[in-house]
Amino acid sequence: MAKALPLVAYTDLESQVEALERDGYAYFPAVINSEEISELRAVMDRLEALEESFDKHSSPQNGSGFLNKIINNSFNRDPLFLQYLDKPQLIDVVETVHGSDCHIIGMQSWLTGPGRPDQSLHTDWLPISLPEDVATNPRVKIPIFITTAHYYLDDISEELGPTNFVTGSHRSGRSPSGETEWQGGEEMSILCNAGDVVVFRSEVWHRGTANTSDQTRYLLQVHYAMRMITQKFPPYLNRFQFDDSILAQATPRQRRLLGEHGGGAYD
Ligand SMILES: O=C(O)CCC(=O)C(=O)O
Numbered sequence: 024m025a026k027a028l029p030l031v032a033y034t035d036l037e038s039q040v041e042a043l044e045r046d047g048y049a050y051f052p053a054v055i056n057s058e059e060i061s062e063l064r065a066v067m068d069r070l071e072a073l074e075e076s077f078d079k080h081s082s083p084q085n086g087s088g089f090l091n092k093i094i095n096n097s098f099n100r101d102p103l104f105l106q107y108l109d110k111p112q113l114i115d116v117v118e119t120v121h122g123s124d125c126h127i128i129g130m131q132s133w134l135t136g137p138g139r140p141d142q143s144l145h146t147d148w149l150p151i152s153l154p155e156d157v158a159t160n161p162r163v164k165i166p167i168f169i170t171t172a173h174y175y176l177d178d179i180s181e182e183l184g185p186t187n188f189v190t191g192s193h194r195s196g197r198s199p200s201g202e203t204e205w206q207g208g209e210e211m212s213i214l215c216n217a218g219d220v221v222v223f224r225s226e227v228w229h230r231g232t233a234n235t236s237d238q239t240r241y242l243l244q245v246h247y248a249m250r251m252i253t254q255k256f257p258p259y260l261n262r263f264q265f266d267d268s269i270l271a272q273a274t275p276r277q278r279r280l281l282g283e284h285g286g287g288a289y290d
């Protein structure tokens with residue numbers, strides 16, 4: 024069993040950016056309160072998977088071993104999600120690392136039930152692969168292309184299946200292939216409280232772990248990126264349509280985060 028990762032909350036922007044650069048992730052305690060958690064969980068329970076959006080919904084009732092419900096484009100399914108585009112506690116660090124013209128590339132509601140197995144340690148995306156001696160040279164600074172904000176909507180125990188991270192492993196210059204530690208640092212578990220958020224860059228080594236409890240884990244994932252990284256809103260070939268009534272409730276900043284940009288290179 025992995026050890027609990029010491030959770031350090033940096034309150035100033037500079038330290039939050041440094042955490043993403045040094046550790047590969049940054050921790051934000053108590054971003055949302057218990058009422059907001061209940062509201063989100065209720066909407067996530069209600070939303071139905073749309074096949075054309077690549078949503079998933081398997082469960083013991085339909086012959087699968089465990090509940091796995093993923094709702095892509097959650098921002099387009101209920102106006103409640105708009106506020107999770109630009110939470111005041113997180114958006115400054117996101118815009119600092121990805122640029123003031125950054126956007127989301129996805130947003131998923133994710134329910135994982137008892138029996139969910141361990142994932143393998145992975146990177147979500149390795150933008151640039153480098154020999155380790157180059158990647159660890161302090162003069163080499165890889166931009167942060169993609170981050171994900173994990174909103175944990177449960178108190179996370181080892182049994183419920185925490186996300187595990189290998190601190191600093193984005194500086195290895197590679198994705199792990201069977202490795203479980205980097206430079207002597209082992210993978211460690213994020214055992215945080217409901218309402219806490221972890222923002223992590225796509226190339227830090229991490230994994231979701233097995234749900235050995237009798238409870239379902241509720242997670243909201245918001246994926247941010249530099250503007251030049253394409254948005255992933257299936258279905259493709261122009262079949263994804265924004266819900267006009269939801270868009271009408273979005274602020275200018277939220278609209279930009281959804282993809283309303285001025286012209287730029289390649290537009
Ligand atoms: O479930 C988690 O905590 C992490 C999931 C993950 O890293 C992934 O699906 O890429």
Ligand SMILES: [Fe+2]
Pocket residue numbers: 145146147229230
């Ligand atoms: Fe991942």
